[in-house]
Amino acid sequence: MTATPFPVSEIVATRRPHRKDAARNYDALLGAAREAFAEHGADASLEDIARRAGVGIGTLYRNFPTRRDLFETVYADEVNALCRAAVELADREPWEALTAWLDRFAGYMVTKRAVREALDDESGIFQACRESMYAAGGPLLQRAQRAGVARADMDFGDLLRMVAGITATAFEDAAQRDRVLAIALDGVRAGR
Amino acid sequence: MTATPFPVSEIVATRRPHRKDAARNYDALLGAAREAFAEHGADASLEDIARRAGVGIGTLYRNFPTRRDLFETVYADEVNALCRAAVELADREPWEALTAWLDRFAGYMVTKRAVREALDDESGIFQACRESMYAAGGPLLQRAQRAGVARADMDFGDLLRMVAGITATAFEDAAQRDRVLAIALDGVRAGR
DNA sequence: ACTGTAGCGGAGGCACCCCTCCGGTTCAAT
DNA sequence: ATTGAACCGGAGGGGTGCCTCCGCTACAGT
Numbered sequence: 341m342t343a344t345p346f347p348v349s350e351i352v353a354t355r356r357p358h359r360k361d362a363a364r365n366y367d368a369l370l371g372a373a374r375e376a377f378a379e380h381g382a383d384a385s386l387e388d389i390a391r392r393a394g395v396g397i398g399t400l401y402r403n404f405p406t407r408r409d410l411f412e413t414v415y416a417d418e419v420n421a422l423c424r425a426a427v428e429l430a431d432r433e434p435w436e437a438l439t440a441w442l443d444r445f446a447g448y449m450v451t452k453r454a455v456r457e458a459l460d461d462e463s464g465i466f467q468a469c470r471e472s473m474y475a476a477g478g479p480l481l482q483r484a485q486r487a488g489v490a491r492a493d494m495d496f497g498d499l500l501r502m503v504a505g506i507t508a509t510a511f512e513d514a515a516q517r518d519r520v521l522a523i524a525l526d527g528v529r530a531g532r
Numbered sequence: 533m534t535a536t537p538f539p540v541s542e543i544v545a546t547r548r549p550h551r552k553d554a555a556r557n558y559d560a561l562l563g564a565a566r567e568a569f570a571e572h573g574a575d576a577s578l579e580d581i582a583r584r585a586g587v588g589i590g591t592l593y594r595n596f597p598t599r600r601d602l603f604e605t606v607y608a609d610e611v612n613a614l615c616r617a618a619v620e621l622a623d624r625e626p627w628e629a630l631t632a633w634l635d636r637f638a639g640y641m642v643t644k645r646a647v648r649e650a651l652d653d654e655s656g657i658f659q660a661c662r663e664s665m666y667a668a669g670g671p672l673l674q675r676a677q678r679a680g681v682a683r684a685d686m687d688f689g690d691l692l693r694m695v696a697g698i699t700a701t702a703f704e705d706a707a708q709r710d711r712v713l714a715i716a717l718d719g720v721r722a723g724r
Numbered sequence: 725a726c727t728g729t730a731g732c733g734g735a736g737g738c739a740c741c742c743c744t745c746c747g748g749t750t751c752a753a754t
Numbered sequence: 755a756t757t758g759a760a761c762c763g764g765a766g767g768g769g770t771g772c773c774t775c776c777g778c779t780a781c782a783g784t
């Protein structure tokens with residue numbers, strides 16, 4: 341659990357271009373990439389992403405020289421949104437704040453299939469993202485633990501992996517997913 | 533939760549050949565496939581599997597005409613082992629029997645990355661495997677529920693998906709995995 | 725030992741993906 | 755309106771995977 345949260349996007353190298361058409365393409369690519377990564381995981385086809393964005397493959401490579409650059413940018417956007425959400429939840433009750441954030445984590449992570457792998461990636465931006473996320477969400481767990489509503493014998497990493505694993509699974513419907521998630525979170529709750 | 537458990541392997545179309553060399557190749561292919569699926573998921577390269585088995589690609593296709601045939605056979609083997617395990621656990625305490633089986637489920641699922649996708653596949657063999665597995669493992673949950681040690685507001689499908697999701701995730705080490713799994717199972721426990 | 729046949733391996737055609745490169749296009753600053 | 759720099763698309767070469775096909779091999783039954 342490190343220092344303070346910080347905007348991950350500023351660490352990512354790629355920048356949104358200034359020219360109007362270029363900026364439009366950049367945005368289209370990010371949107372298409374978000375979709376494709378959510379659908380096929382981190383190794384979705386780059387040519388397919390360019391097609392979805394209605395853009396030539398060359399344009400994709402100019403904006404994001406490597407697949408990693410593209411994935412990192414999408415991923416960093418998600419993490420930033422999560423960090424902002426954590427701040428907004430600061431005034432709720434400890435347990436409610438924690439579960440609300442985890443819900444957001446589960447729903448917001450469009451890249452969730454890939455996130456499972458990213459959670460263990462030691463290098464570069466992923467480490468920074470993880471620190472950012474831990475800095476933002478970790479206090480929510482600590483607060484719940486100090487308030488005695490969350491068990492003390494687990495850390496934030498345990499919790500994130502649990503939720504990430506469950507939400508990355510295919511369920512019959514959203515209701516089943518929520519049911520299972522609630523049951524697992526019952527195990528996190530303190531006082532038996 | 534249907535009728536009685538039945539050996540899934542008998543449903544799978546492919547059969548082990550009679551000739552000595554052919555049988556050896558068949559086994560080598562299954563072993564290599566188990567490895568490759570565990571490592572790269574359900575879309576591992578078939579040519580790589582043939583290479584690992586020290587066998588020509590033609591031999592692979594003769595034994596398993598489609599990728600699906602191969603995957604189904606590997607998967608059915610795993611399911612059969614799980615079914616056998618369930619029978620052997622019949623004389624333990626309800627809760628212990630259930631968690632012991634789930635442990636086996638988690639550890640045995642060498643094909644775990646692929647199973648996640650397979651678990652909601654409606655077609656043919658997967659349905660049969662699911663029924664087999666539900667018939668074998670379902671009673672363990674029911675017994676625990678009747679004994680009042682497992683919560684009644686969930687079914688076996690919920691439980692399997694929860695465990696499958698968590699075990700498909702990458703953890704720092706086995707200890708963390710067990711810790712998280714135990715926490716989630718605490719949520720399954722009744723009488724909190 | 726002989727021999728018919730089940731089984732073998734891998735070359736090759738097709739499809740898809742990665743990434744580079746460059747002639748043509750479009751923006752925005754003057 | 756002009757213009758040049760930034761940006762665009764996609765052809766194309768290299769790589770890999772899928773699957774078929776067929777000449778060769780080695781087993782098993784006599």
